[in-house]
Amino acid sequence: xxxxxxxxxxxxxxxxxxxxxxxxxxxxxxxxxxxxxxxxxxxxxxxxxxxxxxxxxxxxxxxxxxxxxxxxxxxxxxxxxxxxxxxxxxxxxxxxxxxxxxxxxxxxxxxxxxxxxxxxxxxxxxxxxxxxxxxxxxxxxxx
Numbered sequence: 001x002x003x004x005x006x007x008x009x010x011x012x013x014x015x016x017x018x019x020x021x022x023x024x025x026x027x028x029x030x031x032x033x034x035x036x037x038x039x040x041x042x043x044x045x046x047x048x049x050x051x052x053x054x055x056x057x058x059x060x061x062x063x064x065x066x067x068x069x070x071x072x073x074x075x076x077x078x079x080x081x082x083x084x085x086x087x088x089x090x091x092x093x094x095x096x097x098x099x100x101x102x103x104x105x106x107x108x109x110x111x112x113x114x115x116x117x118x119x120x121x122x123x124x125x126x127x128x129x130x131x132x133x134x135x136x137x138x139x140x141x142x143x
Contacts, residue, residue: 015129016051017044017115019065023125026069037121042130044115051133052112059109060136063122066129067101074098103128106136 021040023029029037042063044052055061074097079085090098103124111118 013066013131015045015066015131016048016133017042017130019043019063019122019124019126019128019130021122021124021126021128023123026125029123029125035123037123039110039118039120040122040124042117042119042133044117044130046115049115052115052117055109055112055117055133055135057109057111061107061109061119062134062136063103063105063107063119063130064132064134065103065105065124066131067096067103067124068127068129069125070096070098070101072097072099072101102131 019040020043022038023040074090074095076087076089077093077095077097079088079093079095096103105122105124107122108120109117110120
């Protein structure tokens with residue numbers, strides 16, 4: 001019996017803001033924030049400013065980004081672009097190249113001024129769209 005494949009549903013994601021970073025080129029971005037990534041600013045669209053209520057300096061947050069310059073057709077890579085590493089499926093790596101290039105970044109809030117959040121080190125390039133911000137929940141995220 002032949003199954004007809006239905007078209008995959010599509011979804012629309014609306015960025016809530018954008019990253020402002022000194023990193024302008026992908027090649028300048030480190031693989032991980034611990035490898036010399038600079039602090040940055042999240043510019044939240046003013047329509048979402050009320051969503052920042054109760055966020056405070058010192059909070060740790062998860063910033064979900066759309067890695068808009070990443071290659072979406074990649075399914076296998078060498079981890080950390082290291083030729084000595086075996087070819088590995090992207091779902092077993094932190095590679096930005098993948099079908100849906102979502103970035104997850106745990107950062108510290110350093111300052112909040114209106115719709116601008118200054119954050120600690122983050123390994124994304126300038127103008128990276130921000131899809132969401134979530135608090136770190138230590139009991140769940142640190143176990």
